[in-house]
Amino acid sequence: STTVSVSASKSDGQSKGGESFLRDTLRSMETVYLNRNPTAKSILELVHSVDDEQICYDHLAFRTFGVNGYGINSLASFFLDYGYTQKEELRFPAKKLKALWFSPPNSLSQDGGSGVNGPLPRVFISELLVDQLSPKTQEIIRKYTEKSGSGNKYAALASALGSLTWEKPLYSEFQQLAGESEYAAWTLVNGYALNHVTISTHRLKSNLKNIKSLNQFIEKNGFKLNSEGGILKVSPDGLLLQSSTVADSIPFSFSDGSNASVPCSYIEFAERLVLPEYKNLPESEIKESHRRDGFEVGNADKIFESTSKEQLTRRA
Ligand code: OOG
Numbered sequence: 001s002t003t004v005s006v007s008a009s010k011s012d013g014q015s016k017g018g019e020s021f022l023r024d025t026l027r028s029m030e031t032v033y034l035n036r037n038p039t040a041k042s043i044l045e046l047v048h049s050v051d052d053e054q055i056c057y058d059h060l061a062f063r064t065f066g067v068n069g070y071g072i073n074s075l076a077s078f079f080l081d082y083g084y085t086q087k088e089e090l091r092f093p094a095k096k097l098k099a100l101w102f103s104p105p106n107s108l109s110q111d112g113g114s115g116v117n118g119p120l121p122r123v124f125i126s127e128l129l130v131d132q133l134s135p136k137t138q139e140i141i142r143k144y145t146e147k148s149g150s151g152n153k154y155a156a157l158a159s160a161l162g163s164l165t166w167e168k169p170l171y172s173e174f175q176q177l178a179g180e181s182e183y184a185a186w187t188l189v190n191g192y193a194l195n196h197v198t199i200s201t202h203r204l205k206s207n208l209k210n211i212k213s214l215n216q217f218i219e220k221n222g223f224k225l226n227s228e229g230g231i232l233k234v235s236p237d238g239l240l241l242q243s244s245t246v247a248d249s250i251p252f253s254f255s256d257g258s259n260a261s262v263p264c265s266y267i268e269f270a271e272r273l274v275l276p277e278y279k280n281l282p283e284s285e286i287k288e289s290h291r292r293d294g295f296e297v298g299n300a301d302k303i304f305e306s307t308s309k310e311q312l313t314r315r316a
C-alpha cells in the first residue's frame with residue numbers, strides 16, 4: 001500500500017531549523033486529519049495509485065471563532081512567525097465570516113516530496129464574526145473560549161495535537177449553534193483542527209491534472225462531491241477551478257454524556273490555470289508563479305458548504 005502522509009523529508013545536510021519545524025508541525029496537523037477523515041486518506045491514496053510522483057498541496061484551511069483573540073490571528077501568528085505573508089481578505093456577509101489567506105515562505109528545501117514534504121502550501125484561515133450572532137449563541141461561544149484560559153496562544157499546538165483548547169460542550173449547545181451557523185457548530189467541536197487540505201491538480205502528471213477528470217475519477221470510485229452551486233466552482237476570470245468532497249462525520253462524546261455524529265473534515269481539489277500574460281510560455285517553463293493565485297469569494301462561499309448538513313445528508 002502507498003503511504004502519502006509520512007515520509008522523511010529530503011535532507012541536503014544543511015541546517016534549516018525554522019523550515020524543519022514548520023514542516024514537522026504541518027505533518028502533525030496532517031496526521032491528525034488523515035486519522036480522523038478516512039475519505040481524505042483514501043482519496044490521497046487513490047490519487048497516488050494513479051499519479052505516483054508527487055502530490056502537492058495547494059493550501060491548508062482552518063476555521064476560528066472571531067472573538068477575544070480566538071480569531072484568525074490566533075493561528076496566523078504561527079504561520080507569520082515561520083515566514084508566511086498575509087495576503088487578501090475575503091468577506092462572506094451572509095455566513096457572517098471573514099477570511100485571510102497567507103502565501104508561503106520561499107522554501108530552502110528541495111520541495112521534491114509529496115504533501116507537507118513538497119512545495120509549502122498557501123494557508124486559508126477564516127473566522128466567525130461572533131458579534132453578529134444571537135445573544136444565546138454568542139454566550140456559548142464566549143463561555144467556551146473564555147474557559148479555555150489562554151488557549152488562543154496555543155492554536156497551532158492544539159491543531160498539531162488534535163486537541164480542543166476548550167472543554168467539550170453540551171449536546172444542546174452544539175445544536176443551538178448548528179441551528180444558527182453550521183460553521184459555529186463545526187468549530188465548537190473541531191476547534192483548530194485542519195479543515196481541509198487541497199490537492200493541486202495542475203501539478204499532477206497523469207490525466208488527473210485536469211480537475212474535471214479528477215472529479216469524474218473520484219465519483220466513479222464512490223466518493224460524494226459537494227454539489228453546492230454545481231460540482232465545479234469556477235472563478236469569474238475562469239482561472240481558478242475548485243471542487244471538494246463532502247465532509248466525513250465522527251462520533252463525538254458531549255459533556256452531558258450523549259454521543260452524536262458530528263461533521264469533521266473534507267478534501268479539496270484546485271486547478272490554477274496559466275495567466276493570460278504567460279499563455280505562450282512552453283509547458284516545461286511554466287511555474288506556479290505563472291498561474292492564477294489567491295482565492296475567490298464565490299468559490300469559497302460554496303466550498304464552506306462541504307461540512308453542511310444539507311450536503312452531508314444529500315443522496316449520492
Ligand atoms: C473554507 C472554504 C473556502 C477555499 O479554498 O476557497 C475554501 C472552509 O470550509 O473553512 O476552502
Ligand code: NI
Pocket residue numbers: 059061124196198268303
Ligand atoms: Ni480551500
